[in-house]
Amino acid sequence: MNKEWSEQNKKLQMLIKKADTFDQGKEVLFELRNDLMNTLLSFRKDLNREDFDSMPFMNADGYHCKNVAYSIWHDRIFCKV
Numbered sequence: 001m002n003k004e005w006s007e008q009n010k011k012l013q014m015l016i017k018k019a020d021t022f023d024q025g026k027e028v029l030f031e032l033r034n035d036l037m038n039t040l041l042s043f044r045k046d047l048n049r050e051d052f053d054s055m056p057f058m059n060a061d062g063y064h065c066k067n068v069a070y071s072i073w074h075d076r077i078f079c080k081v
Contacts, residue, residue, distance in 0.1 A: 008032040043068070 008028055015025030043052075052069040 005032060005035060008035070 009032060012025045012028040012032060015021040015028060017025075047068070053067055
């Protein structure tokens with residue numbers, strides 16, 4: 001997740017906690033979802049099979065050490081909201 005997406009996520013988390021800003025939080029969620037989905041769709045257009053199999057952060061701790069396809073698969077749940 002990049003810095004912009006992280007900020008959107010923080011904003012939506014803050015907004016959905018209160019009844020009077022809940023609808024605003026949903027709007028931020030849908031904006032974030034659209035941004036993430038557009039990025040995923042650009043991957044489909046711009047990357048080849050070898051790119052999806054690559055592991056750009058192979059020796060890192062956490063989920064970002066997985067291959068690109070694994071990351072996309074696990075992000076799909078958020079993008080279906």
